[in-house]
Amino acid sequence: MKLIIDIGNTVAKLVAFDGDKPVEEVKTSGATLEALPVFLQKYSFERGIVSTVRDLTSEAEAQLASLPFPMLHFTPETPVPITNRYRTPKTLGSDRLAAVVGATTLVPGKDLLIIDAGTCITYEVIDARGNYWGGNIAPGMQMRLTSLHEYTARLPMVSAEGNVPGMGYDTETAIRSGVLRGMKYEIEGYIRSMRHKFPELVVFLTGGDKINFDVRVKNIVMADEYIVPRGLNKILDYNITDNS
Numbered sequence: 528m529k530l531i532i533d534i535g536n537t538v539a540k541l542v543a544f545d546g547d548k549p550v551e552e553v554k555t556s557g558a559t560l561e562a563l564p565v566f567l568q569k570y571s572f573e574r575g576i577v578s579t580v581r582d583l584t585s586e587a588e589a590q591l592a593s594l595p596f597p598m599l600h601f602t603p604e605t606p607v608p609i610t611n612r613y614r615t616p617k618t619l620g621s622d623r624l625a626a627v628v629g630a631t632t633l634v635p636g637k638d639l640l641i642i643d644a645g646t647c648i649t650y651e652v653i654d655a656r657g658n659y660w661g662g663n664i665a666p667g668m669q670m671r672l673t674s675l676h677e678y679t680a681r682l683p684m685v686s687a688e689g690n691v692p693g694m695g696y697d698t699e700t701a702i703r704s705g706v707l708r709g710m711k712y713e714i715e716g717y718i719r720s721m722r723h724k725f726p727e728l729v730v731f732l733t734g735g736d737k738i739n740f741d742v743r744v745k746n747i748v749m750a751d752e753y754i755v756p757r758g759l760n761k762i763l764d765y766n767i768t769d770n771s
Contacts, residue, residue, distance in 0.1 A: 528543055528544065528545055528550075528570045528571055528572045528573060529543070529544040529545075529572065529573065529574055529575055529576075529760060529763060530542075530543065530544075530566075530567075530570075530572045530574075530575030530576075530594075530596075530598075531543075531544055531575065531576055531756045531759045531760055531763070532560070532563075532575065532576070532577040532578070532591075532598075533578050533622065533625070533755050533756055533759060534557040534560075534577070534578065534579035534580065534581060534583075534587070535557065535580055535581075535622060535645070535646070536557075536580055536581060536645075536646045537557070537645075537646055538554045538555065538556065538557055539554070539555050539556065539557040539560060540552055540553070540554055540755075540756060541553045541554075541555060541560075541562060541563060541566050542753065542756040542760075543566070543569070543570045543572070544756070544760045547632070547757075547760065547761075549753045549756060549757070549760075550570075551569075551570075552752070552753070552756070553566050557579070557581060557587070558584045558586065558587060559584070559586050559587065559590075560586070560587050560590040560591070563590050564590075567594075572594075572596055573596055574596055574597050574598070574599070574763065574767070575594070575596065575597075575598045575599070575763070576598065576599040576600075576601055576759050576760070576762065576763040577591060577598055577599070577600055577601065578601040578621040578622060578625055578755075578759055579621065580620050580621060580622050599762075599763055599766055601621050601625070601759065601762060602621075603616045603617045603619065605762065605766065606765065606766055607624065607628060607762055607765065608628060608631075608657075608761060608762070608765045609627065609628060609631060609653060609657045609658070609659050610656075610657055610658045610659065611624065611659050612658055612659060612660055612661070613659065613660075613661045614661075620649075622643075622755050623643075623649055623651055623662065624659070624758070625755045625756075625758035625759045625762065626641050626643055626649075626651060626731075626733070626754050626755050626758055627639075627641055627651050627653050627659050627758065628757075628758035628759075628761050628762055629753070629754040629755055629756070629757035629758030629759075629761065630653070630731045630754060630758075631653060631657065632757055632758070632761050633731075633748075633754075633757070634729050634731075634748065636655050637655050637727070637729045638652075638653075638654050638655050638725035638727060638728045638729065639651075639652070639653050639654075639728070639729050639730075639731060640652055640717070640718065640721050640725075640728055640729075640730045640731070641653075641662075641730075641731040641733070641754070642714055642717070642730065642731065642732050642733070642734075643733050643734045643754075643755075644667060644668065644710070644714075644732070644733070644734035645667055645734040646667045646669070646670065647664050647665060647666060647667045647670070648664070648665045648666070648667050648710065648713075648714070648734075649662055649663070649664050649665075650662045650663045650664075650665075650717050652721065652725075654725070663717075665713065667734075668687055668706060668707070668710060669687070671706045671709070671710070672684065672685055672686075672687065672702070672703075672706055675702055675705075675706070682698070682702065683698065683699065683702075685699050685702040685703050685706075686703075687703065687706070687707065689703055690703070691703055691704050691707050691708065692704055693708075714732075718730055718747075729748060730747045730748065731748050731754065732747060732748070733752070733754045
């Protein structure tokens with residue numbers, strides 16, 4: 528069994544893998560990893576990997592240091608099973624790179640666009656030959672809703688839940704539709720643009736923000752929630768094999 532720890536901007540995910548199969552996921556605080564001791568009692572882990580997009584707290588570091596099996600810390604220097612052509616690899620978020628690796632494990636040998644709609648929306652491109660060319664980062668749904676409220680004098684804080692008309696009929700629906708439909712059109716625009724370069728492009732959609740997309744946008748794979756952990760699991764196996 529392998530332990531995969533993915534520490535994001537908001538929460539940390541603890542995932543138990545049996546070979547290539549995710550067995551269970553638990554979400555916990557990225558600052559404390561408070562659920563880790565209980566998770567360790569359920570499984571007999573032999574090794575693991577940890578990825579983080581934030582600085583570790585002393586409490587989280589202590590939790591990781593106490594693990595009774597080797598943990599690979601995913602850094603920009605960690606070998607990966609793709610060709611990383613990003614010009615500043617040390618500034619590349621580990622979750623972005625892991626998502627790309629995870630997508631290639633599910634759909635190998637294809638041109639891929641990986642779209643992760645979470646705290647931010649990230650767009651990543653890897654070609655069929657395994658060259659990762661980079662991607663873009665845009666504000667996520669909650670960030671957009673919050674910024675409209677915080678950076679204006681009178682616009683209210685609006686929930687993402689509710690009616691999303693084509694044109695807002697009051698301030699609440701104007702904000703919600705502007706954000707949600709704006710994200711939808713933005714994502715569909717990226718897909719159309721990338722298909723000019725990669726006609727057989729396969730698109731992965733993942734992340735916590737659910738958006739209704741035009742059914743005419745073909746070859747969309749609704750990636751499961753494990754795409755980043757899958758990538759980390761693959762990177763862990765790659766390094767075990769590479770070092771053996």
